[in-house]
Amino acid sequence: MLKIxxxxxxxxxxxxxxxxxxxxxxxxxHAIMGPNGAGxxxxxxxxxxxxxxxxxxxxxxxxGRDLLALxxxxxxxxxxxxxxxxxxxxxxxxxxxxxxxALNAQRKQRGEAELDSMQFLKLVREKLKIxxxxxxxxxxxxxxxxxxxxxxxxxxxxxxVLEPKLAIxxxxxxxxxxxxxxxxxxxxxxxxxxxxxxxxITHYQRLLDYIEPDFVxxxxxxxxxxxGDKTLALKLEEHGYAWxxxxxxxxxxxxxx
Amino acid sequence: MSQSPAPLPFIEGLRDAxxxxxxxxxxxxxxxxxxxxxxxxxxxxxxxxxAEAWKYTALRALGQRxxxxxxxxxxxxxxxxxxxxxxGVDGPRLVFVNGVFRADLSRLDALPVGLTLQPxxxxxxxxxxxxxxxLSRHYRETSDVFARLNAALSGDGVVLRVAAGARIGKPVQxxxxxxxxxxxxxxxxxNVIELGEGSELNLVEHHLSTTQNKHLGTLVSDIAxxxxxxxxxxxxxxxxxxxxxxxxxxLHLGAKSHATLxxxxxxxxxxxxxxxxxxxxxxxxFDTRGVFVLRGRQHVDTQLSIRHQALNTASESxxxxxxxxxxxxxxxxxxxxAQGADGSDASLSNKNLLLSTLAEIDTKPELEIYAxxxxxxxxxxxxxxxxxxxFYLRSRGLPYTEARALLTAAFCRAVxxxxxxxxxxxYFSDAVIARLP
Numbered sequence: 001m002l003k004i005x006x007x008x009x010x011x012x013x014x015x016x017x018x019x020x021x022x023x024x025x026x027x028x029x030h031a032i033m034g035p036n037g038a039g040x041x042x043x044x045x046x047x048x049x050x051x052x053x054x055x056x057x058x059x060x061x062x063x064g065r066d067l068l069a070l071x072x073x074x075x076x077x078x079x080x081x082x083x084x085x086x087x088x089x090x091x092x093x094x095x096x097x098x099x100x101x102a103l104n105a106q107r108k109q110r111g112e113a114e115l116d117s118m119q120f121l122k123l124v125r126e127k128l129k130i131x132x133x134x135x136x137x138x139x140x141x142x143x144x145x146x147x148x149x150x151x152x153x154x155x156x157x158x159x160x161v162l163e164p165k166l167a168i169x170x171x172x173x174x175x176x177x178x179x180x181x182x183x184x185x186x187x188x189x190x191x192x193x194x195x196x197x198x199x200x201i202t203h204y205q206r207l208l209d210y211i212e213p214d215f216v217x218x219x220x221x222x223x224x225x226x227x228g229d230k231t232l233a234l235k236l237e238e239h240g241y242a243w244x245x246x247x248x249x250x251x252x253x254x255x256x257x
Numbered sequence: 258m259s260q261s262p263a264p265l266p267f268i269e270g271l272r273d274a275x276x277x278x279x280x281x282x283x284x285x286x287x288x289x290x291x292x293x294x295x296x297x298x299x300x301x302x303x304x305x306x307x308a309e310a311w312k313y314t315a316l317r318a319l320g321q322r323x324x325x326x327x328x329x330x331x332x333x334x335x336x337x338x339x340x341x342x343x344x345g346v347d348g349p350r351l352v353f354v355n356g357v358f359r360a361d362l363s364r365l366d367a368l369p370v371g372l373t374l375q376p377x378x379x380x381x382x383x384x385x386x387x388x389x390x391x392l393s394r395h396y397r398e399t400s401d402v403f404a405r406l407n408a409a410l411s412g413d414g415v416v417l418r419v420a421a422g423a424r425i426g427k428p429v430q431x432x433x434x435x436x437x438x439x440x441x442x443x444x445x446x447x448n449v450i451e452l453g454e455g456s457e458l459n460l461v462e463h464h465l466s467t468t469q470n471k472h473l474g475t476l477v478s479d480i481a482x483x484x485x486x487x488x489x490x491x492x493x494x495x496x497x498x499x500x501x502x503x504x505x506x507x508l509h510l511g512a513k514s515h516a517t518l519x520x521x522x523x524x525x526x527x528x529x530x531x532x533x534x535x536x537x538x539x540x541x542x543f544d545t546r547g548v549f550v551l552r553g554r555q556h557v558d559t560q561l562s563i564r565h566q567a568l569n570t571a572s573e574s575x576x577x578x579x580x581x582x583x584x585x586x587x588x589x590x591x592x593x594x595a596q597g598a599d600g601s602d603a604s605l606s607n608k609n610l611l612l613s614t615l616a617e618i619d620t621k622p623e624l625e626i627y628a629x630x631x632x633x634x635x636x637x638x639x640x641x642x643x644x645x646x647x648f649y650l651r652s653r654g655l656p657y658t659e660a661r662a663l664l665t666a667a668f669c670r671a672v673x674x675x676x677x678x679x680x681x682x683x684y685f686s687d688a689v690i691a692r693l694p
Contacts, residue, residue: 048652049651049652050648050652051644051648071651071656071657072648072651072652073651073652073654073655073656073657073660075652076651076652076653076654077654081652082652084649084652087649088643088645088646088648088649090646090649090650090664090667091667092666092667092668092670092671093663093664093667098650098653098663099653101655101659101663102650102653102654102655103654105653105654105655105656105659106653106654109654109656141667158653162653162654
């Protein structure tokens, strides 16, 4: 589904990603862990097409297409979704209106029929049930005045409605208490399917107690230096990131192969 | 005042216009007033940008053009009546094409009790004495050259009176239509509007064009809101993008009266509105809500001036401006709380959005307070669309232009949130989105 090869990216003239390679297949959940400044969020932003992230080398192929050549909205229509670390408040834009406009814009780009308001409402009701979210959030402006937990749940709810093929969760656990974390994880787990892949970017192992990954990768200094199964996350928790940083990236590459 | 002479006449035959036959000609007081105003205009010429009121709006290009004195064919231009229809507005209607009253397009049958609604041309032919005080007073009081030009040459417009205590339920619509003619022309219309004590009126002023035209229109409105009366004034300025429209509105508000203006300015190569309100009676209230959305090389200038002259008067002004491409918006909001207007409450907010690096918006809020126990606040900003919000919307699948329109409409939405006519409110919101390329 997603093949990242030797990705180099620069932000404000500073090299952040320095040869990142990663392959994600449909149905898989990959966790990307790493210390602050390793390039975790940069990866999410580069994949979703944010301005100011300059790719200097390498390639990203998503479902056979050159992802990096697409505009952000084209990536969304192709099935890429980024759950933001800091969801943006948009006063004056109703949450439901926005979500319907987004879904229909995606469908239009894919050549599918747009949903009328009745069809959309039906879809929203189904998803609300799965996500266990109160419909009160729907009547408010996008993220305006939402608590940290509400914002993150709203991200997962949007994901549920937009049904992406690849969901990138950028530090979705940051700023959440344990109850909110569980709720968000439940939502994500409800959306796991053989057709959908997840890239779960996180600083802490805690989230992975609730969203069980198939693979765990450690990102350090712009490269993946270690890959393994979920036990790798536990090792990190125990030894800290210093343990990885001490290891030779070349050895890590060998271990990965 | 430095009103250095721009080359005149920019209107053909202007110097000889006093021999022009206008509605009401032959009445000595009116002929005199028109002649005096014409002479004053010709002597003053068009102001240049050294005049404070015209600092950001240059008239040089206008002064170098040539407009015909009037439109002999105004009664015959084809106008699609559907173009005059606004959703949620189904009351009486008075229509002017290139400044001339059109009975065939108007809707004046079965006027509600308490409403008098007539074209000025008719009143001037039948009974001009009734307007003698209103017209001659105004003709003398202003130093605005366009008001003088209007006073010299206007022969039509609206005469509207609401009887004391009358509540006019359906909105009254005034349409000013620009239609292409044999040449570029200047038209002038004059409104005299009066709300009797304790009366209520919903007024919808609509400026539009059948097709592109480069006419110059001037409109001067006098609006008197007597004690306890309530006026809701909706203004939709959607004239052709290559036309020029200069308007002056003067409001007088009596004790415990309340007027609210909702203004949406979309059209015009050059559109200027001088809005001057005087809160003359205790506890009078005047609220304004305005938006302009500009593109191309449009230049739209709003000059808002509110004078609190009595005890416990209030005004709240909320204005938003959006400029795209090479457009230029100007907003000046001047609020004066005069000596003795103690306990007054005035606030002014003006926020602006630049959608292009070549667009420009100049905003100038001014507050002068000479009274005690006054609450006053004002603020003005000019900014750009939030990059983070744009990326957020696009990352969900909204194309760039759609995301931009959504954010721009949201920026403007709060302004019209209190507009009671919900259908019209939605129409305004759609009209804002439709203006964006």
